[in-house]
Each structure stands twice: as structure tokens, then as C-alpha cells.
Amino acid sequence: MTRPSMPVPPVPALIVGGGPAGAAAAITLARAGVSAHLVDRHDGPHDGVCGGFLGWDALAILRDLGLDVAVLGARPIGRLRLLVGERAIELALPHQAAGLSRRVLDEALIALAGDAGAVLLRGRAVRAADPAGRSVRFDDGEELAGGTLFLATGKHELRGLARDLGGRKEVPSVGLRAVLPAHAARSRDLTGMIELHLFDRGYAGLLLQEDGTSNLCLSVARERMSDGVPALMAEIMAEAPRLADRLGGAIPAQWEAVAGVPYGWRAAETVPGIFRIGDQGAVIASLAGDGIAIALSSGVSAAQAWLGGGAEAAVDWQRQMHQRNRRPIGMAEALRHGAAGALGRGMMMQLLHWMPGLGAQAALLTRISAPRTGGRKSGARSAHDPG
Numbered sequence: 001m002t003r004p005s006m007p008v009p010p011v012p013a014l015i016v017g018g019g020p021a022g023a024a025a026a027i028t029l030a031r032a033g034v035s036a037h038l039v040d041r042h043d044g045p046h047d048g049v050c051g052g053f054l055g056w057d058a059l060a061i062l063r064d065l066g067l068d069v070a071v072l073g074a075r076p077i078g079r080l081r082l083l084v085g086e087r088a089i090e091l092a093l094p095h096q097a098a099g100l101s102r103r104v105l106d107e108a109l110i111a112l113a114g115d116a117g118a119v120l121l122r123g124r125a126v127r128a129a130d131p132a133g134r135s136v137r138f139d140d141g142e143e144l145a146g147g148t149l150f151l152a153t154g155k156h157e158l159r160g161l162a163r164d165l166g167g168r169k170e171v172p173s174v175g176l177r178a179v180l181p182a183h184a185a186r187s188r189d190l191t192g193m194i195e196l197h198l199f200d201r202g203y204a205g206l207l208l209q210e211d212g213t214s215n216l217c218l219s220v221a222r223e224r225m226s227d228g229v230p231a232l233m234a235e236i237m238a239e240a241p242r243l244a245d246r247l248g249g250a251i252p253a254q255w256e257a258v259a260g261v262p263y264g265w266r267a268a269e270t271v272p273g274i275f276r277i278g279d280q281g282a283v284i285a286s287l288a289g290d291g292i293a294i295a296l297s298s299g300v301s302a303a304q305a306w307l308g309g310g311a312e313a314a315v316d317w318q319r320q321m322h323q324r325n326r327r328p329i330g331m332a333e334a335l336r337h338g339a340a341g342a343l344g345r346g347m348m349m350q351l352l353h354w355m356p357g358l359g360a361q362a363a364l365l366t367r368i369s370a371p372r373t374g375g376r377k378s379g380a381r382s383a384h385d386p387g
């Protein structure tokens with residue numbers, strides 16, 4: 001005779017999504033002795049649509065969490081090369097940044113969470129959430145409830161807890177990513193550099209990854225995608241000849257894509273017991289390269305708020321995050337809209353030509369101020385330490 005399955009009692013902290021936001025929350029909670037459950041639909045290393053640029057604020061949080069990205073092979077970045085058509089300007093970044101694939105970064109963070117004692121539920125896709133019961137239902141029908149739910153599904157909406165995007169006038173953008181093979185001239189030109197190629201209603205970012213390949217990531221207005229990626233890339237390469245040179249005139253065959261990126265969106269509120277972290281709480285324009293920092297920072301600070309005030313702390317914490325992200329996200333939106341049209345791009349290049357210091361100012365203003373994690377200190381100073 002088969003026994004009826006017993007309902008699984010709620011776990012104290014249930015984190016859905018094992019990207020930087022979810023992993024940072026899991027590490028912080030587990031190090032404080034909480035039984036944190038971290039769920040991710042992937043069962044092993046994977047990439048995602050992301051430029052892989054780690055700003056100095058992200059590096060500071062990673063270091064506080066005990067992760068030395070230099071050991072993971074991250075490539076130091078000290079300069080930005082901005083390109084519009086045939087024009088190029090090079091600027092020094094105000095602090096040292098780095099380039100690292102998300103495959104390596106996310107895996108290292110999840111490993112830290114596991115080492116700290118978090119329960120890892122990998123290869124488990126959540127199909128839907130029930131906000132009232134703070135529970136989730138997996139693809140296989142199993143259910144799991146949490147005393148508190150940390151929603152960290154990033155770019156992906158979860159049925160039952162989707163972001164409230166009503167009222168947004170702008171059609172969300174599309175993100176694309178391809179890997180370019182190791183290539184001597186490209187490696188030489190990209191060493192120490194992040195390259196941003198601006199074009200009509202979008203941009204492409206290019207940097208070196210730990211294994212010598214280059215990460216090519218694009219963000220583009222969805223209406224430009226109507227004829228598919230090859231047609232879009234052919235148009236972009238005509239607008240951005242220096243990008244076409246980087247690609248050797250050939251369009252990469254394999255792309256990862258994500259649709260519906262609502263840049264500028266911030267969660268204004270939540271209910272007790274549900275923390276919206278990372279891209280589920282705020283989406284900074286990817287051009288600014290600060291999404292990972294916001295994800296890490298929100299994961300750490302949500303966990304700290306929960307440790308201090310429990311499930312009820314979610315409401316105040318979400319309001320504070322909304323406020324705290326106003327300046328960097330607003331600044332990034334101004335840059336994104338400014339760079340979308342030919343006139344704005346031309347003015348931006350001219351201004352930077354006259355006053356290169358403005359580039360560093362813009363980079364500083366699109367950064368969040370990182371919270372202290374209060375977690376384990378790594379001891380070792382990284383080659384990427386900002387100061």
C-alpha cells in the first residue's frame with residue numbers, strides 16, 4: 001500500500017533563482033545559520049544574456065562575500081572605448097573593473113552558498129508561485145512553501161508573481177549574446193578594455209573573457225528585430241563599421257536571446273514575506289554595466305533586512321531599494337535615451353572629446369553604493385581591488 005505523501009513543512013527562506021541576487025542572499029542567510037533553500041532551473045554551469053562587465057562596486061561586494069575574481073581568471077579592465085560610426089574615444093574608468101563570464105561567476109557564487117550550508121535545489125524549474133501561501137510549484141508538480149520568499153528569477157517572470165509592468169509606454173528591449181573565438185588581434189585590442197559600440201536604438205558591448213574568447217552582448221529596441229538576428233546584425237554592421245571589423249565581417253552563427261527587458265523599471269512595493277531582489281526589483285539599463293552590482297547588493301541587503309526584522313521587513317526594505325536605485329537607474333536611463341538617436345550620440349561624442357572627465361562622472365553616477373556584507377572576509381586583496 002502506498003502512503004499518501006506528507007506535505008513538506010515550510011522552509012524558513014526560499015530563494016527562487018540562482019543568479020547573483022539569489023546566490024548573494026543565500027550566502028548571507030546561510031552564513032548567519034539560516035536554512036536557506038536556493039532553487040535554480042539549471043543543473044550546472046550556464047551562460048546567460050549578459051555582458052560580463054563587473055564594475056568596481058560589484059567587485060567590492062564579491063570581495064566581501066569572499067570571492068576573488070582574479071583567481072577565477074577575470075580580465076582586469078581600466079579603460080572604456082566608445083565608438084560611434086568611425087569615431088572612437090578612449091576614457092579611463094574611475095576605478096578598476098573586470099570581465100568574467102557569467103558561467104564562471106554564477107557557478108562560483110552558488111558554490112559559496114553551498115559551502116556556507118545553503119540547500120541547493122539545482123535543475124528544478126519553478127512553474128508558478130502563490131504569493132498568499134509564499135509557496136512555489138515545480139515543473140514536476142511538487143510544492144514547497146517558504147516562511148519568506150526571495151524572488152530572484154532575474155529576466156524571467158514567474159507566474160503568480162510577475163513584475164507589474166503596467167503603465168510602461170516603452171516596448172521592452174531585446175538582449176543578444178554571442179561568444180567570439182580567441183583571436184590574436186582582437187585580444188590585443190581588447191586587453192584592459194571594455195568596448196561599447198553605439199548605434200540606432202541600441203549598443204553592443206565587447207570584452208575579453210577568462211578563457212581568451214570575447215563576449216559580444218547587444219541590447220536593441222525590439223522593433224529593430226522584426227526580420228530576425230542575421231538581418232539585424234547586417235544592418236548594425238553597416239552602421240557600426242568598427243564592430244564589423246571586430247567580427248571580421250562575419251555574423252556569429254549562435255546567439256542567446258532574451259526578450260522583454262524593461263529598462264528603468266523599479267518595484268515600488270511588495271507584501272510581507274516577499275522580497276524582490278536583482279532584476280526582479282530593479283532593472284538598470286545594461287549600457288551602464290551595473291546590473292550585477294545591483295543584484296548582489298540587493299541580495300545581501302534583503303537577507304540582512306530579513307535577519308533583522310523577519311518576513312515583515314520586506315515592505316520597508318523594498319521601499320528603501322526603490323529609493324536607493326532612483327539615481328543610478330535614472331542616470332542610466334538618461335544615457336540610454338541620449339544615445340538612442342544620431343543627434344544624441346553625436347553630441348555625446350563631442351562633449352566627451354572636449355571634457356573626457358564627464359565619462360568618469362557618468363560612470364560614477366550610474367553606480368550603486370555597495371552595502372557591507374558583514375559576511376566572511378576573504379583576507380586576500382584581489383588584483384582588481386578598486387582602491
Ligand SMILES: Cc1cc2nc3c(=O)[nH]c(=O)nc-3n(C[C@H](O)[C@H](O)[C@H](O)COP(=O)(O)OP(=O)(O)OC[C@H]3O[C@@H](n4cnc5c(N)ncnc54)[C@H](O)[C@@H]3O)c2cc1C
Nearest residue numbers: 017019020021041051052053126154175278279291292295
Ligand atoms: C544585454 C544585456 C547585457 C548586460 N550586461 C551587463 C554587464 O555587462 N554587467 C552588469 O553588471 N550587468 C549586465 N546586465 C544586467 C545583468 O545581466 C542583470 O542585471 C543581472 O544578471 C541580474 O541578476 P539576477 O540575479 O537578478 O538575475 P539573473 O542573472 O537573470 O539570474 C536569474 C536566475 O534565475 C533562474 N531562474 C529564472 N526563472 C526560474 C524559474 N522559473 N525557476 C528556477 N530558476 C529560475 C535562472 O536560471 C537564473 O540563474 C546586462 C543585461 C542585458 C539584458
